[in-house]
Amino acid sequence: MPRILIADDNDELLEFQRLFLNENGYNVLTATNGDEAVRLIRENDDIDLLVTDVLMPDKEGVETILELRSIAPDLPVIAISGGGHVGAVDYLQLARSAGAKATLAKPCPPSVLLATIRQILGESV
Secondary structure: OOEEEEEOOOHHHHHHHHHHHHHOOOEEEEEOOHHHHHHHHHHOOOOOEEEEEOOOOOOOHHHHHHHHHHHOOOOOEEEEEOOOOOOHHHHHHHHHHHOOOEEEEOOOOHHHHHHHHHHHOOOOO
16 A cells, blocks of 8 residues: 655645545555655655645745655655645746656645545556
């Protein structure tokens, strides 16, 4: 069973995504910011994928992606953003430049997230 780490500061969204992905056959860990995500990746060498919000307190998604490149360079990352005053597209382009394998704009339908995860993990639908 693939193990996914989701990092997002929105507790409701985090819990919804955790439940949805659990129901679809994934073992899910959660983090509420980038610092916690990095700590969990250091402690768990069996994480197959990180799904991270781009805008979070303490350590944002792009900072998290950049740090992961040195400790887990092969870990695939999906970056998600609803934007902010600059807009989602700019943040998502920055995340892709930092090493995100895929980017999704919020609100992201669960089916799109699931399809993206399956594609990155090389799973058949």
